[in-house]
Structure formats: structure tokens, C-alpha cells
Amino acid sequence: MADVVIIGAGISGSSSAYELAREGLDVVLVDRFGPAAMASGWTLAGVRQSGRHPAELPLAKAAVDIWATLADELDSPTHYRRGGNLRLARTPEEAAVIEDIVRDQTAAGLELKLLKTNKDIREIAPAIAEHVLTASLCPTDGSADPSSTVLGFVRAAERLGVKTRFGERVLSIEVEDGRVTGVVTDQGRIPTRKVVVAAGIFGNEILRPLGIDVPLQIPMVTVLRSAPVDAVLTQVIGVANADCAGRQEYNGRFRVTSGLQDWHGGLSETRTEVGTRPRVLPTGQSMAEVVDLFGDIVPAFAAAQIEDYWAGLIDLTPDAIPVIDADVGIEGLVVTMGFSGHGFCLGPITGKLVSDLVRERPARLAIEPFKYSRFHNSREFTEGATLHG
Ligand SMILES: Cc1cc2nc3c(=O)[nH]c(=O)nc-3n(C[C@H](O)[C@H](O)[C@H](O)COP(=O)(O)OP(=O)(O)OC[C@H]3O[C@@H](n4cnc5c(N)ncnc54)[C@H](O)[C@@H]3O)c2cc1C
CATH class of the missing domain: 3.30.9.10 (D-Amino Acid Oxidase, subunit A, domain 2)
Structure with missing residues (x-):
């Protein structure tokens, strides 16, 4: 039985795996392809606070602080440069x-x-x-190398005991009596009581059978x-x-x-x-x-x-900000997706926020704006994504 299974080894999932392993949890990180295979490899990889949605700005500032020493922390190059x-x-x-x-x-x-x-x-x-x-x-804005950074998170997570399963596709999340009991992949079943869905544009493929559907344009x-x-x-x-x-x-x-x-x-x-x-x-x-x-x-x-x-x-939500939430109607399920073209910079803080949610303690920064329930009233797209690096 894993303490937590994380679906997706982009920057959101791999930083979450690293943070949860630091706290001593037994983590399995599964990716259909491998580290940085999708948005986290395709990205421009700007590490930017400027031009952020007000709800995201505190997260971006916190992330920029972490980026400054992340390579040392992971003992791996990120090629982060605060060049403006x-x-x-x-x-x-x-x-x-x-x-x-x-x-x-x-x-x-x-x-x-x-x-x-x-x-x-x-x-x-x-x-x-x-x-x-x-x-x-x-x-104080800048950039980093996306593949090196994600690999750095994955390798550091592995050193802390995270089991990585790459080239393995999650087919479904098992739920009994309203709570998570396991994950079914194309190679078997992983029993667990906690699952993090960090699967980017494919997140809804896994969530829809559970009645959860984050409105996305791609x-x-x-x-x-x-x-x-x-x-x-x-x-x-x-x-x-x-x-x-x-x-x-x-x-x-x-x-x-x-x-x-x-x-x-x-x-x-x-x-x-x-x-x-x-x-x-x-x-x-x-x-x-x-x-x-x-x-x-x-x-x-x-x-x-x-x-x-x-x-x-791009996993674009109606208001162009992500879902980072555990209050999605199923006990043990955490969703982190819909970063709308600016989730690379946020990656290091996303992992910490996800660890708060998995450990069921108050999040260290305000994440109310990222609740899934905001789409219960309206799924209308009001914002477009903008890429500025
Ligand atoms: C062209 C481009 C430019 C960008 N520029 C910037 C920028 O300058 N600054 C910035 O901050 N952000 C930028 N972004 C956005 C940023 O790259 C993303 O928001 C971020 O990488 C999302 O990371 P993620 O881990 O949430 O998702 P992803 O990186 O997409 O990871 C999802 C992972 O889930 C895996 N997966 C999916 N389904 C399954 C399944 N069923 N089973 C197992 N695994 C599964 C996939 O293989 C993938 O590896 C850009 C994005 C793009 C595409």
C-alpha cells in the first residue's frame, strides 16, 4: 500500500512527489510517458511574477524565492537565471x-x-x-531549463525513496464509499488512500468517471x-x-x-x-x-x-488560473491541474501546497481562488491564456 500515488511527472507532480517524500511518506509517481513529457517539457519555462493574476501573484513570489536555491537543494542543475x-x-x-x-x-x-x-x-x-x-x-523574473528541473525533482524524490513508474498509464482511480482505495494502471493495481491528479490536459480523462470535470479548453x-x-x-x-x-x-x-x-x-x-x-x-x-x-x-x-x-x-481553465484542491467530493483525492500556460514558474510552490492538502493541514498560502467548486455556478470562459515567458 502506497501512502500516496501521484499521477503525472510534470513539474507539478514531480515537485509534489519530492515534497511528500521529504515528509517521510511512501510515494509512487506514475507517468504515462516520463518526466517532463508534456507541458513541462514543451514550455518556454519563464519564471515570472509580472503579469500574473492577483490570486497567483503570492504563489509566483513564493516560487521565485524557492527557485533561487532550488539547484542546491535538489543537488542538480536547474539553469535558473534571474535575468529579468x-x-x-x-x-x-x-x-x-x-x-x-x-x-x-x-x-x-x-x-x-x-x-x-x-x-x-x-x-x-x-x-x-x-x-x-x-x-x-x-x-526579479527569469527562466530555467524545464527538463533539467523536472529531472532534478524526480532524481531527488527517488533518493528520498519515491518509486517512479514511467511508461505506465493510469486507467482509473478506485473509490469505495466515497474515498480513494487505489489506482488502476495498464500494468496493475496500486492500493492507496491518497491520489494526486497532476495529469495536465489529460486530467479529466481520469476524473470524469468520478463525476469531476474541470472545464478546459486546449x-x-x-x-x-x-x-x-x-x-x-x-x-x-x-x-x-x-x-x-x-x-x-x-x-x-x-x-x-x-x-x-x-x-x-x-x-x-x-x-x-x-x-x-x-x-x-x-x-x-x-x-x-x-x-x-x-x-x-x-x-x-x-x-x-x-x-x-x-x-x-495548454490546459486553459475559464478564468485562466489552476485548480489546486482537495475538496472535490472524494476523500483522499487532490487535484492540481489547469495551470493555463503559467504553471512552470509555480511548480516548486505547487508541490508544497499539494503536500499541505495531502497531509490535511491548512495550506501555507491562500488557495481559495483555486477551488474546483468555483465552476459549479459558471463554466463560461472569461479569460484567455497569455504567454509572456
Ligand atoms: C509552449 C508553452 C509555453 C509555456 N510557457 C510558460 C512559461 O514561460 N512560464 C510558465 O510558468 N509556464 C509556462 N507554460 C505552462 C507550463 O509549462 C505548464 O503550466 C506546466 O508545465 C504544467 O505542469 P504540470 O505538471 O501541471 O502538467 P504536465 O507537464 O502536462 O504534466 C502532466 C503529466 O501527466 C502525465 N499523464 C497524463 N495522463 C496520464 C495518465 N493517464 N497516467 C499517467 N500519467 C499521465 C503526462 O504524461 C505528463 O507528463 C507554458 C506551456 C507551454 C505548452
Whole structure:
């Protein structure tokens, strides 16, 4: 009998496994594919507080504190860099949007500066094009390497005794008399009284048979990755209308994303050296658009060779904030999903909040806004996801 079974080894599930193992629990971490196989590998991996929903801001701030020492704690590289986040204005209309963001977020207690001229921007980021008008700068934002970070959590969890079962698909959660009794996978049954569903866009496949259905839309994002080039950019770059974002990785590669697109529905499985992985392909048109849009603001990207490309899928909820909740009608069940395109930064604090819920103690930060019950009255989509790194 496991104390807890965690379904999904993205950043949410692997950090939860690590935190619960630190508390001495006997944890099994199951993933249909493997660590960072889906959103946590597809991501741009910005670690950002700026532009956050007010309910998420305290979580993002707490996460940023953890990121500072996470590599030491996990004894594994995260390639976290607090290089800042620049959100650019390319037109006078976008400049007005940036001014509003700086005003609102400063009032919310975030350190955010308005860079009023192109000269101000290029003084700290010379790679930015000369036609960009203004920008917001959050100096305490940054980025990390997603696969290294998730692997770091998984390896640290394993050292603490977590049993990992990768390439194993959870088919259902067993419930008797209103409480969890086990998990059934395509390779057997794991008895347990606690289950954490951290399965991203597939969470509802597992939850629906239990009468739980987190309202989700699943848009797609095109991602391009270049060959390594000289280091020219330390900040993560977003734009006021979120039609592209990007950064340069620790290894010199640009990693650049589109805005949100309709998902064409295709998802294939491909064999890689680390096992079977899901793959979603972007369209040629969207790849060309990303090159145009990001190359227009960072010309060095347009000159770089593209070595890799994929599309990522987003678990978008109606209000674009996640569900982190144990009050879902079944004793022993914790749900953490629907991060709506900004759950990578939150990963380290998500694990701690999930550990609070599993241990049935008050959460260390306010998580009322993330309750599943908020969808009982309305499942109407009022917010779109925005990617700013
Ligand atoms: C292109 C893109 C750019 C992004 N940019 C940013 C950014 O800059 N900053 C930021 O903070 N966030 C960003 N995000 C969002 C962020 O990456 C996600 O919110 C976060 O990674 C979600 O992690 P997760 O662990 O909840 O889900 P996932 O990483 O999707 O993990 C879910 C896991 O569950 C497993 N699984 C599913 N079903 C089953 C099953 N039946 N049995 C067993 N396992 C199962 C999957 O294999 C998967 O590994 C971006 C996302 C994308 C796609």
C-alpha cells in the first residue's frame, strides 16, 4: 500500500512527489510517458511574477524565492537565471497597455519598471530591435531549463525513496464509499488512500468517471528552438499583445513561442532515446509567423538556424488560473491541474501546497481562488491564456 500515488511527472507532480517524500511518506509517481513529457517539457519555462493574476501573484513570489536555491537543494542543475522579464511595446497602443501593467502591478507590490525609450531598453538588452518603443522590466523574473528541473525533482524524490513508474498509464482511480482505495494502471493495481491528479490536459480523462470535470479548453502554441549562437539576451521577452515570446537558453539556443492557436487535434507518439513521447506538430505557416514576429524584435533570432520545433498544448481553465484542491467530493483525492500556460514558474510552490492538502493541514498560502467548486455556478470562459515567458 502506497501512502500516496501521484499521477503525472510534470513539474507539478514531480515537485509534489519530492515534497511528500521529504515528509517521510511512501510515494509512487506514475507517468504515462516520463518526466517532463508534456507541458513541462514543451514550455518556454519563464519564471515570472509580472503579469500574473492577483490570486497567483503570492504563489509566483513564493516560487521565485524557492527557485533561487532550488539547484542546491535538489543537488542538480536547474539553469535558473534571474535575468529579468521585458515586455515590449511595438506600437503606441501597446505602449499604453504596458503603462497600465506597470501601474497596476506596482500597486500590487511588484517591482516593475517602465523603460520609456528604446535607448533605455537597449542599454540593458542590446539585442532588442531599434523600433521597439517602450517596455516593462521585472528584474526579479527569469527562466530555467524545464527538463533539467523536472529531472532534478524526480532524481531527488527517488533518493528520498519515491518509486517512479514511467511508461505506465493510469486507467482509473478506485473509490469505495466515497474515498480513494487505489489506482488502476495498464500494468496493475496500486492500493492507496491518497491520489494526486497532476495529469495536465489529460486530467479529466481520469476524473470524469468520478463525476469531476474541470472545464478546459486546449489551445496550442508553436515553439521553435535554434542552434546555439553567441549569448546576446539574458531577459525573457514578451510583447504587449502576447503574439510571441522568447528567450535565449543557457546553452545559447533561442527558444521562442507563438501566441495561442487553435489545436488541430493531432497528437502522435514517437520513440526517443528516453522512451515514447507525445508529439504535436505546428503548421509551417505558424512557424513562419513566429520567425517573423520574434525576429522583428530580436533580429539575432531571425539570423539563427532553427534546429527543432514542436507545438505545446495548454490546459486553459475559464478564468485562466489552476485548480489546486482537495475538496472535490472524494476523500483522499487532490487535484492540481489547469495551470493555463503559467504553471512552470509555480511548480516548486505547487508541490508544497499539494503536500499541505495531502497531509490535511491548512495550506501555507491562500488557495481559495483555486477551488474546483468555483465552476459549479459558471463554466463560461472569461479569460484567455497569455504567454509572456
Ligand atoms: C509552449 C508553452 C509555453 C509555456 N510557457 C510558460 C512559461 O514561460 N512560464 C510558465 O510558468 N509556464 C509556462 N507554460 C505552462 C507550463 O509549462 C505548464 O503550466 C506546466 O508545465 C504544467 O505542469 P504540470 O505538471 O501541471 O502538467 P504536465 O507537464 O502536462 O504534466 C502532466 C503529466 O501527466 C502525465 N499523464 C497524463 N495522463 C496520464 C495518465 N493517464 N497516467 C499517467 N500519467 C499521465 C503526462 O504524461 C505528463 O507528463 C507554458 C506551456 C507551454 C505548452
